Amino acid sequence: MELKQVIIAYKAADAQSKSWAQTCARQLEARDCKVLMGPSGFKDNPYPVFLSSVTEKIDLAIVLGGDGTILASARQLAPEGIPILAVNVGGHLGFLTEPFELFQNTENVWDRLQGDRYAVQQRMxxxxxxxxxxxxxxxxxxxxxxxxxxxxxxxxxxxxxxxxxxxxxxxxxxxxxxxxxxxxxxxxxxxxxxxxxxxxxxxxxxxxxxxxxxxxxxxxxxxxxxxxxxxxxxxxxxxxxxxxxxxxxxxxxxxxxxxxxxxxxxxxxCVAKFIILQEHYSFYQTLREKLQWAGARIHYDNNHRSN
Missing domain, CATH: 2.60.200.30 (Probable inorganic polyphosphate/atp-NAD kinase; domain 2)
Structure with missing residues (x-):
């Protein structure tokens, strides 16, 4: 993936999300990437300004926040075909996001993206x-x-x-x-x-x-x-x-x-395109963890998988 022009949207009024967005912007600009950054929230919609101000294609949108922030980005960016790297920074449930632990080493994330070491999940x-x-x-x-x-x-x-x-x-x-x-x-x-x-x-x-x-x-x-x-x-x-x-x-x-x-x-x-950094992504694991299904909490000594 080329990283020549990137959107960074962060959860409005969330200091942690904004701080990480600023860090990402500095690192990407050091790699000769043009960055468009702004808050996203109930009263903040940065995407029309982003999309109307560019003359070249946008390679990636980095969206830092919870599921609500991600949903807003998908509604605006999916019709434009822009892939989204969604990270749970300042969010709660995080059903649609990549784990924050995989994002903390951001320089490694940029290397992975530029080296095409990621997957893309398309959602209807x-x-x-x-x-x-x-x-x-x-x-x-x-x-x-x-x-x-x-x-x-x-x-x-x-x-x-x-x-x-x-x-x-x-x-x-x-x-x-x-x-x-x-x-x-x-x-x-x-x-x-x-x-x-x-x-x-x-x-x-x-x-x-x-x-x-x-x-x-x-x-x-x-x-x-x-x-x-x-x-x-x-x-x-x-x-x-x-x-x-x-x-x-x-x-x-x-x-x-x-x-x-x-x-x-x-x-x-159109479809929403999400960047997947997890090496072993599982929808069922997401259900177990986010919905706290019993299979994630109850363990038996005679479980057949341990025999």
């Missing part, structure tokens, strides 16, 4: 857009939104907790109506996040599939469903005249949904 993304008008010839009424985890159609109000009534079509066929807190349309990556909390399925990130999960449905018959990756999911809010229903992307507000509009979700044309 979703794209959503609002439409209105005739179903045969729908008119787009919003920009395109991307997510790495999930699209969520869910109402929000300052002074009350409104119930959502949503009708879902799959490839033009009505499948179900959901009454409850909302509906999640998730990637395999997102299946371990909000979808898992809503009792949805956990899907291996090596698969291309879409998981649709109702959030706290009022009917016990409403169940999660796994659908093929090329499916088109249309979600229609019903009976909402107060503009409560909104589209959320990776838990960030994308847009409000006006009466007469619906949300169309499908697999994006």
């Amino acid at each position: 993304m979703l794209e959503a857009r609002l439409f209105e008008g005739d179903k045969i010839n729908p008119k787009p009424s919003s920009e395109r939104f991307y997510c790495l985890n999930e699209m969520c159609v869910k109402p929000a109000s300052i002074d009350r907790m409104p119930t959502a009534v949503l009708e879902m079509e799959l490839d033009g066929e009505v499948v179900d109506q959901y009454q409850g807190d909302g509906l999640l349309v998730a990637t395999p990556t997102g299946s371990t996040c909000y979808t898992a909390s809503a009792n949805g399925p956990i899907v291996h990130p090596g698969m291309d599939a879409i998981a649709v999960t109702p959030i706290c449905p009022l009917s016990l018959a409403s169940r999660p469903i796994i659908i093929p990756p090329r499916s088109v999911v249309d979600i229609w809010p019903l009976g909402d005249n107060e503009l409560n229903t909104k589209l959320w992307t990776d838990s960030s507000l994308a847009t409000s949904i006006w009466p007469g509009q619906w949300v169309r979700v499908h697999m994006a044309d």
Whole structure:
């Protein structure tokens, strides 16, 4: 990998993340690399400035923070095809990040990258857009939104907790109506996040599939469903005249949904590319460690693997 122009984004308002970003910038600039650095957070989105200010391709994005910081980078950088080195610096769970221990010797990391001693993991993304008008010839009424985890159609109000009534079509066929807190349309990556909390399925990130999960449905018959990756999911809010229903992307507000509009979700044309430094990366090990599954805590003397 060439390191001629690199983005460094760090978790906003986190001193440790900022300090490591500054260290990385000094080291890379000493290697004749141009560095674009800035904070990323709820009120800070450095990526549009980064992308609009460059004339040559960006070789790499180094993102230092937790999963929320990584999700924001994927939404912005995946459509541009920029690989991401995500490191858990100042984060909590760290589901999407490389362990900090592998990153501490940063000079060795740059040597590994320039010597092509790493792997690249591609993860599926979703794209959503609002439409209105005739179903045969729908008119787009919003920009395109991307997510790495999930699209969520869910109402929000300052002074009350409104119930959502949503009708879902799959490839033009009505499948179900959901009454409850909302509906999640998730990637395999997102299946371990909000979808898992809503009792949805956990899907291996090596698969291309879409998981649709109702959030706290009022009917016990409403169940999660796994659908093929090329499916088109249309979600229609019903009976909402107060503009409560909104589209959320990776838990960030994308847009409000006006009466007469619906949300169309499908697999994006782009993928998120993550740099893997671990020599023996295992999704199952991540599940054991991050979700604290019993297999990581209970050990028996008569375990057959020790015989």
